[in-house]
Amino acid sequence: MTLSDDAVRFAASYTEITRNPSYLQLLTVPRHGSTNTYDHSVRVAQLAHRLAPKLGIDPDSAARVGLLHDFCLVDYHKNDKDSGHDGRWYCFYHPEDAVKNSLAAGFPLSRKEQQAIRSHMFPLASSVPSSRLGCLLTLCDKAIAAQESFAGAAESYVRFKLLLSLGSARAVRVVRRNTYDRFFG
Secondary structure (H helix, E strand, C coil), rough: CCCCCCHHHHCCCCCHHHHHHHHHHHCCCCCCCEEEHHHHHHHHHHHHHHHHHHCCCCHHHHHHHHHHHHCCCCCCCCCCCCCCCCCHHHHHHHHHHHHHHHHHHHCCHHHHHHHHCCCCCCCCCCCCCCCCCHHHHHHHHHHHHHHHCCHHHHHHHHHHHHHHHHHHHHHHHHHHHHHHHHHHH
16 A cells, blocks of 8 residues: 555655654555555554544644554564564564654653553553543554555455356466566566
8 A cells, every 4th residue: 555645745744753764764664464664654643633633632642643653663574583572472562662762763752642652552552542642543543454454355355256266276377377477577
């Protein structure tokens, strides 16, 4: 998934974060199978910013926590045992890393914003959202993650149905040819 033009314009209004060299490294960290962590965070921030006024939440605060909630440079698709987290799973440690990385990069965060980021993985995280900001971030993150995770679902379903209708021998040839075409065609 690529960012929409609207999302690119939104990101441009927060250049103190989105153009920071450390933050730009998120462009290389995959997320949810169809995007990268930078684009994911922009989408979350944009949705949180849009919904915040309806819930009596400061939209800039919502955008800031949306942009910074996954500011962790570990690629969880790879072996992250060397990440210094004593074997804990990514979903448990990355919110803490996001707060540390944000503060280290010079992005000021209030206590409420730090808590919102730490709790955004609820119910997996050990921290429960304790503010409207935290609940908003958690829900926006889940909604965007679901959208990104299922971005290719319709195409995959059609391909699966095609393969079933062709029979196993023919299906193997189609899969091999498509794989060959994708890499060499």
